[in-house]
Amino acid sequence: MDPRAPAPPEPEALAVPEAARRLGRSTEQVRRYLREGRLRGRRIGNQWFIEAGALAEFRTALAAGAGEGAFLARVPPGDVVEPLAETIGIGRGGGRVAIADGKDAYRRSARWRR
Amino acid sequence: MTAATAVAEPGASDASGRAEVAVARPEAGPRGDDPAAPTAAFVDASAIVALVDADDPAHAAAVAAYRDLVGDGYKLFTTDHGLAEAYDLLRLGLGPAVAGDWLRRQRLAVYHVDEADLAEAQRRLLSVGEDKAAGPSLSLTDALSLAVMDRLGVAAAFAVDPGFLTAAG
Numbered sequence: 089m090d091p092r093a094p095a096p097p098e099p100e101a102l103a104v105p106e107a108a109r110r111l112g113r114s115t116e117q118v119r120r121y122l123r124e125g126r127l128r129g130r131r132i133g134n135q136w137f138i139e140a141g142a143l144a145e146f147r148t149a150l151a152a153g154a155g156e157g158a159f160l161a162r163v164p165p166g167d168v169v170e171p172l173a174e175t176i177g178i179g180r181g182g183g184r185v186a187i188a189d190g191k192d193a194y195r196r197s198a199r200w201r202r
Numbered sequence: 203m204t205a206a207t208a209v210a211e212p213g214a215s216d217a218s219g220r221a222e223v224a225v226a227r228p229e230a231g232p233r234g235d236d237p238a239a240p241t242a243a244f245v246d247a248s249a250i251v252a253l254v255d256a257d258d259p260a261h262a263a264a265v266a267a268y269r270d271l272v273g274d275g276y277k278l279f280t281t282d283h284g285l286a287e288a289y290d291l292l293r294l295g296l297g298p299a300v301a302g303d304w305l306r307r308q309r310l311a312v313y314h315v316d317e318a319d320l321a322e323a324q325r326r327l328l329s330v331g332e333d334k335a336a337g338p339s340l341s342l343t344d345a346l347s348l349a350v351m352d353r354l355g356v357a358a359a360f361a362v363d364p365g366f367l368t369a370a371g
Contacts, residue, residue, distance in 0.1 A: 113355040160242050160354055163279050163311040166272035174307040176265055177256035179292065179300035187251040188260040191291060191363045194251070198295040
């Protein structure tokens with residue numbers, strides 16, 4: 089190998105926040121992908137770095153339905169299906185319980201009033 | 203859900219000033235590079251109860267928030283555990299007839315949790331502040347909901363339960 093030859097260019101390495109932005113995911117989720125080995129990356133100290141090519145492959149896999157994107161891709165927009173429209177106001181609790189107090193308090197209150 | 207910002211929706215407070223309903227929305231949703239792609243929101247069981255119970259103090263605000271989400275084209279979904287929790291809460295608070303009627307008429311998309319979701323929820327439960335007497339402050343169902351939201355890259359949640367909103371915020 090010719091020591092005078094220029095070093096090959098370093099592939100573009102992205103930090104987690106930039107990778108998260110490009111994927112439209114949270115930084116926490118990108119770190120989980122990295123920990124699980126689903127997204128290839130290098131760890132330097134406490135920081136992860138992801139090569140742009142690896143990120144592009146991962147995006148392609150997600151878009152192809154190999155990842156979690158498949159579920160959301162099947163969910164129709166709310167303005168198309170109105171999923172809860174037929175259930176609005178079908179019950180009357182008489183104001184005895186308030187869900188804004190929290191689900192645990194709602195359970196306790198509902199049981200107590202029975 | 204670190205990117206989420208809790209935004210009070212129309213009618214977010216009643217006369218007493220108590221927060222009634224909120225939608226935690228992302229500053230940048232799970233749209234990737236496509237700003238036109240519809241984004242998604244997790245529907246917590248507390249929002250379902252508020253929508254169903256016409257007498258609940260949070261009902262009007264929940265309906266307004268729901269109309270807002272639907273109008274914006276949000277993809278609304280819950281988990282199988284969230285669906286069961288909603289049914290159980292409705293059965294407890296409004297009776298089995300209403301709960302059954304709701305189950306028959308609702309058309310929410312349902313995500314089925316798997317072993318990875320359960321493991322992530324367990325990790326969250328054990329990592330949050332734990333009261334030695336009361337145990338983890340988060341329910342397993344809520345922890346699963348948060349794990350699924352994270353897995354799907356969903357930062358928006360439609361909820362009324364302040365505990366869930368705090369955890370999702």
